[in-house]
Amino acid sequence: MSDDGLLSDARATVAKRELASLSREKTIVLALLIQLFIAAFSSFLVVGLTSLYDPSSVESGEIRVGVTGEVQDELVQAAAETDGVTAVALDSRERAMAVFDEGGVNAVLTGTTVPTDSGSKLSVIATAPAENIRTTLIVVQLRSVLTELEAQERTERAASLEFQPIDAPPKTDSSPYFGFTYTVLIPLLLFLPPFISGSVSVDAITEEIERGTLELLRVAPVSLVDIVDGKAAGMILLAPLQAALWVLLLSVNNIAIRNVVPILVFVTAIATIVVVVGTMLGLLTAKRRQAQLLYSVLVIVLFGAAVLLPEHPATTAAKLAVDSATATTYAHVVGFAVVAAVLYAVTRRYANRIDAESL
Numbered sequence: 001m002s003d004d005g006l007l008s009d010a011r012a013t014v015a016k017r018e019l020a021s022l023s024r025e026k027t028i029v030l031a032l033l034i035q036l037f038i039a040a041f042s043s044f045l046v047v048g049l050t051s052l053y054d055p056s057s058v059e060s061g062e063i064r065v066g067v068t069g070e071v072q073d074e075l076v077q078a079a080a081e082t083d084g085v086t087a088v089a090l091d092s093r094e095r096a097m098a099v100f101d102e103g104g105v106n107a108v109l110t111g112t113t114v115p116t117d118s119g120s121k122l123s124v125i126a127t128a129p130a131e132n133i134r135t136t137l138i139v140v141q142l143r144s145v146l147t148e149l150e151a152q153e154r155t156e157r158a159a160s161l162e163f164q165p166i167d168a169p170p171k172t173d174s175s176p177y178f179g180f181t182y183t184v185l186i187p188l189l190l191f192l193p194p195f196i197s198g199s200v201s202v203d204a205i206t207e208e209i210e211r212g213t214l215e216l217l218r219v220a221p222v223s224l225v226d227i228v229d230g231k232a233a234g235m236i237l238l239a240p241l242q243a244a245l246w247v248l249l250l251s252v253n254n255i256a257i258r259n260v261v262p263i264l265v266f267v268t269a270i271a272t273i274v275v276v277v278g279t280m281l282g283l284l285t286a287k288r289r290q291a292q293l294l295y296s297v298l299v300i301v302l303f304g305a306a307v308l309l310p311e312h313p314a315t316t317a318a319k320l321a322v323d324s325a326t327a328t329t330y331a332h333v334v335g336f337a338v339v340a341a342v343l344y345a346v347t348r349r350y351a352n353r354i355d356a357e358s359l
Helices: 003-024 026-040 042-053 072-080 093-101 135-156 176-211 213-219 224-252 260-285 288-308 313-322 327-358
Strands: 063-069 085-089 107-116 119-127
Touching: 063 072, 063 093, 063 135, 072 085, 072 107, 072 135, 085 135, 093 107, 107 135, 119 135, 176 224, 176 260, 176 288, 176 313, 224 260, 224 327, 260 288, 260 313, 260 327, 313 327
Parallel strands: 063 085, 063 107
Antiparallel strands: 107 119
């Protein structure tokens, strides 16, 4: 067998060893099981998760709101324009609070007019029940009433404006479940595997160094580059395999995912970048805690800095999944792949230099 064949077998052996060791990492296994659970039951869980993401997406039923104060008529009109809200006009705040305490209304709105230097403004005090299951939904409904009141007041006072304000964006009837699924759930499932792989790669390098087993591996006909290749390859391949499984499970749950191949390429590129970051930190620090801390901080900084790009990675994943990708979207996929290849080459070169210096 040629030297290249021996080295290839050595890299494959190291990669298999790393993948097999993951079964003993309880934290990693638990993270994988959580992701699997979310993906497998996504069509069921998305309803509850969307209610946290956008409480207004959940039907809270009809609520009765006690309305009182100087601007009672305006509040009643705003409530009439809001779905799911019935206004009950009451003669005083004291009476409204008494009805509220008795359970006759779900909330109370008290509006007054406050004079200002340029005229007057409306002040509305909203009273909602103490925290219970329906509190958030009631607050969302009250916010809708106040938003409608604001729109009415802006329309009525438009003639007194000294300049024309920017038009508000038109209302859309898009489903909140659609937005949550493609902008939150799918990017979450796609990006977690690469970040986990990067964290594991930190441990894979630093534990070998701290235990002294890295030197034992290098005694065999295996270079540090081969060790890095084997460990990195196992962690990098794990991410797209997980992503492919999540895509399959989402499809089973009737959540269509388009552009699967570009998505997997994108996930592989991100996984390569974070694994390279983890590997380099492990080689540079040789200390697990220090490397993990630096890895966590650096990944957060890099992911946050991604907002400076023409398109955020999460947006790229969402656009690919929903089949609305643009030229910029595909350029991002190619760009991340190029950056991943360059960083991986730099890491191998650094490992080669360490090997040469140790001879």
